[in-house]
Structure formats: C-alpha cells, structure tokens
Amino acid sequence: MASEVSQTPVTENKVAEEAAATAATKPEITATEAVAVKENNAESNGADTANAQEKGDDTKASAGEDTKKDGDNATAAAAANSKTEPAPKFNVHKTNFEKDVIYLYQFSRTPLLPSLSPYCLKVETWLRLAGLKYENVDHKMRFRSKKGQLPFIELNGEEIADSAIIIKELSARYEKNLDAALTTEQRNVSYAMIAMLENHLIWIIFYWRAKYPDNVLKGYKVNLQHALGLRWPNSILNFVFKFTFGRKWFQGSKKLKAHGIGVHSPEEIEEFGKNDLKVLSEMLDCKPFFFGDEPTTLDVVAFAILSQLHYLSKDISYPLRDFMTEKCPNLVGHVSRMKERCFPDWDEICTKLDLNAHIPKPEPETKEGKEGEPEKSNEQENDSDKNEKEMEKDKSNEKEITEENKEKEETK
16 A cells, blocks of 8 residues: 555645645745745655666566576475485395395205205205305294295395295396206196196195104204204204194195195005106106206206105105105106205205305405514504513613612612
8 A cells, every 4th residue: 555655646736735834834944945845855756656666676576586596496406305315115124135136035954954945945956056146044934925935035125935936037037047948848848747746746745744743853853943043942842843833834634635635545645755756757767857968947846855855864764755765766866966066065054054155254364474474463462562561661670679789789
C-alpha cells in the first residue's frame, strides 16, 4: 500500500492547502515560497518513487540471478554427492571380501576326509580343477545359505547356493567348462549318471549314516570340539550329534521315506547301492577318467561320493564299501587319481585339519644385518642398550671408588 500511495500525483489545490498550512505554522515563510517548497517536495517524491521502482526492478533481477545461481549450485552439489555416495552394503557374511575371490562355506575337516559332505567336496574339487582362487571360511558350521544349505559361496558380495548352481554360475562367469570337449551324446550320458549318483547312491549313503550315527563319528574320526568350535565334553557333543544328525537333520525316517529310499528294507537298499557301483565300474572300464584322459564334471561328482565310502575307517563295518574295494577296484583307482590330481595337500589337510592348506602361508620376516647375521629386534636392541649403560655405570663407580681410595692413601 505504501508504494501505491507514493505513486499518486499531487493536485494543485492540495499543494495550495498545504502551503497555507505551512505559512500559518511558520510566519517567516510567505505563501508563494510555501507553494514553491511543496512543489519541490512533490517533484522530489516523484523522483524518489521512480528510483524506488528502478531499485525494485534491479532487486528482482538480482534475485532472479541469485535463484539461478542457487539452482546451479544445488545441481552441482547433487552431482558431487552422487559421486561420493557411500559404498553399497552387501548382505553377506564376509563383508571385508577381496574382489573375485570365491569364499566357500562348507563343513569342517576330518582326519580321514576333507569334507563329510559329498556336495561340499564336489564344489571344492571342481574349484581346484578349474584353477579358481578360493578361500574356505572357518565358520564352524554355524552358517547356512538363504536356502538352508551347505555348501554355498560368496563372490563379490553375492551369495550363490547349491553345488550344481555354484558350478554352473562359475563355469559361465570364468569360462571354465570341464565338459567343453564332450560330444552331445557324452554330455547326455554324463547328466544321467550324475542324476543317478546324486539322487540315488548318495541317499543310500545318507540312509546308512542316519541309521548308524555312532559309526559316522568313529568311521571318520570326527572331533566335534574342533568341528563345532565348542569346549563341551565330547560325550555331550556326541549325544547332541546323534539326535540332530539322526533325527532332526534327516527328520528320522520321514525324509528318507519321502525320497523313496526309506520304504525299503536294509537288504534291498544295500543291493541298490551295489547295482549303482557296478554300473559306474562298467562305464569307467580301463580308462583313467570316465570320458578319457581328462576329468570332467562326472569325475568330480563320482569322486566326491565314492571317497565317502573308500576313506571310511576299516574299523567300521560297511558292506557297500567292502563291495567297492573287492568288486570294483577300478573305482578305487579312480578315487586315488582324482585325489592326486586335485588334492596334493590331502595329508596336510587331514593331519592339521587346515581349511586353507592350499593357500601359501606368509613366512616370518628375518632381516639380515652385517656379515649375514640376523638383525636384532627392537626389544633385543633395547635390552642390549640397557646392559651397556649398566656396565658403563659400574665402570664409572669402580673408577670413583679407586680414586677415593688413592686420595685416602695419599692423605695418610
């Protein structure tokens, strides 16, 4: 409203009235002079109004420029923030992972076998044949995949579960297809044989383990304190193992019956296993591996399952293992060849129960001083300095004592 009032033109009558009022209040000023003063004031008010308008326009223009600058600054700041956004959080157990390193989660080692799980041994064997960089995570069997399985891997912040899917994904990513040289017919045979091994023979072994959990601990010499990372007495751990392994893990006979193998008698199940071994033995024949001189995926799966039989302690009676040893010696030879090919550190693994025996351990640094002598550590240097200082103090004290004695003798 104030700006609107200041822009209204001043009339002559109003000027005259204001001049008369001025003259009445100030007699020393004439009416003519008062009129002149009012006119001058009116002109100055008009000029001020024009200046105010110009200043308003300038202010609006500058405000527009500031707004534009603020917008540009906000855009630049947003771009800068997008560049400096924090690294994404990965939903994996190994958060400080190294790029392109495969982290394998599996069961703990045993004195007779790298893994009690054929599926875990299958994945590790394949990783070694493919020559990929991997590391076992010592999780003491506490973790499971989102599918509730072992094994599973973590790669660059991503979890991959199930042994078949792991091998399929890694084969595609790293172009490490062990079956690349096979014909279509050989691949079909391989697929059928793997299905027999993983969906039939392996369940026959699981049936025996579920029925005789004591023999599992004794047959593979399992140390549950080491495997689980617990300090409980082995007697308690063995009891818990029998309950969880025989009942909860396999849900007793329900899971075995749901598969179909559990509805048969022990004699029938044993016969099924012998037939599977006989088919494998006839297919292998005299070849080093199932399809020639180089191992394929079928060799990996067969080794992972057959080793569960072959490396069971002789102190434990198991007819299926004895049948393979006596009637299928070529399968025993196949297991030995795969072991030598993929696990040259087998003895070290089973002796030290080391999950990562394949990774070179850093040697302790030993620096050499002059003339090839090893340099002393800081603590050793500090100790030697202290000894030297103490010896110097003793020498100075001895000198002082001898000088005092000489002075006494001279005075006498």
